[in-house]
Amino acid sequence: MLGWHGLPERGFAWDYTQSTNFGVLKPGDHVHFMVTPPKNSEGKDAIVTKGVCDQPGGFIWIGGPASWSGTVPPDFAAQHMGRFSGEYRYPGTGGPGPYRALTWKMDTAGVVLKPAAIHSPHPQFNGNVAGQNRALDSTTSPSAMVGAGNVLLISLYITYQTITVDDQFGNTLNAIFSGSPVTEYGGVAINQLMTAAGTYSDPVGNGIIAGVVPAENPPGTPNPVIAVFLASPVPPAPASTVVQNIPVEVGGHSLNPAVVSRQVTTSPPNNLQIVWP
């Protein structure tokens, strides 16, 4: 009677079992394992002759029969449990004769985390801040889109809030996401990266635009207008309020909830209040 893989029925005993735990992963990560049955009594290395993926566990696998590489799909975030199996033999065995193919089994495990939500309770702020004149462009934080070669001259009344991001299990985001870019509105860079502590820094407040000027004038020389502006007196904070509802992504993963109902108020001369339910 033939059983698993067309081999003679022999119950559920595997000749060799192996397991590996990939630990904590993130979408897009790559993993690899190799099945390595032990040397035989003569000291000869095993030759893995067959291998199949019985249970991919959500990953995309290529390779075999002994060496396998997997990719975590971008939309996969869950526990991973995979299973592989196959056959092996030793040199001098196999082919015609009374040899039985040896069987192996590999179990793989891991957990794939993804950024899922902004942690609550949210940070609040109520106090005076030092107004500052800044020259912003697409590389700064806050960032400005004012055309290549230009800078936005603006007077800012802001604070940098430390925002904690949770994973899909409600835990603070793992350090493997350290360095992941934070974006808003579906992928627009804000020039902030995730820290190893699962946080990012978010500039929040209001500003008064003074103008847009070339960064260099003449070409190759910093525009002297910028220095004059930076050294000039900062106007009083505007008496303005905004309710911020902002889509936020970390490493391309949308947070839900992200920034919702964060009310930001500035009032002269330099008060900033952030109420975030």
Added chain:
Amino acid sequence: MNVIRVWKVTLLALCGGLVIVSGVSYAGENNMMVFHEYLTQVGDKLDCYFTVESVGQTGYLNNPILDAMVDVDVKAVQDLNSVIMSLANDIPIVWKAENMTNRIGLVVDKIDLERPIVRIRDVRLTSVKHYALDEQMSIEYSGTLDGLLSSLSSRNSLIQRQRVVSVGMGPIVVDVQTQARVAARDKAIRDILTMCTPISRYSRVIWSSYTNGKEESPSVTIKFYGARKK
């Protein structure tokens, strides 16, 4: 809450996938999305563009329509007509800010230029006296879109560029890059803003505006959004 849920699901089925509700009450739910982002995704999906005119609140920097949270399923969007129907058929945006709650009705229509452009307006604007974007103007202009706003503002003091901005809502955008050429005679300012913008590769929401809330001769702050950023 269960009754509201059923109502929402019914609307979802009837209206092609768009239900707009409070930006505060349902903040944590899965389909909540900022309306601006919804329009961007619909624009990407259907290759169309939007302009949005809102009634603002004195002292606030928000565009209450664009900044509202909506309960939507972009995947359910099939065609532009169903989107326009869903926006126009008495589905309110509810904007809550401090002591104010407004259910905003929309007037929606479409013009076909290089691509379809859907014009979304707060219905209250139809009864505003001396609303600047309704005013007609003749203008010849060549330069940046930000410069166009300056030019319009110099001719109509109710037109304003955004000078005070919120920090933390994505990059601060001042469109000094996109070149516009206008030769308009007796055109509504709204049409000048739309027709002068080269929309290829431009943001799906081309421009938006919000008033200072006055019912007569309100000032109107206008913002262009620049080239698409992704």
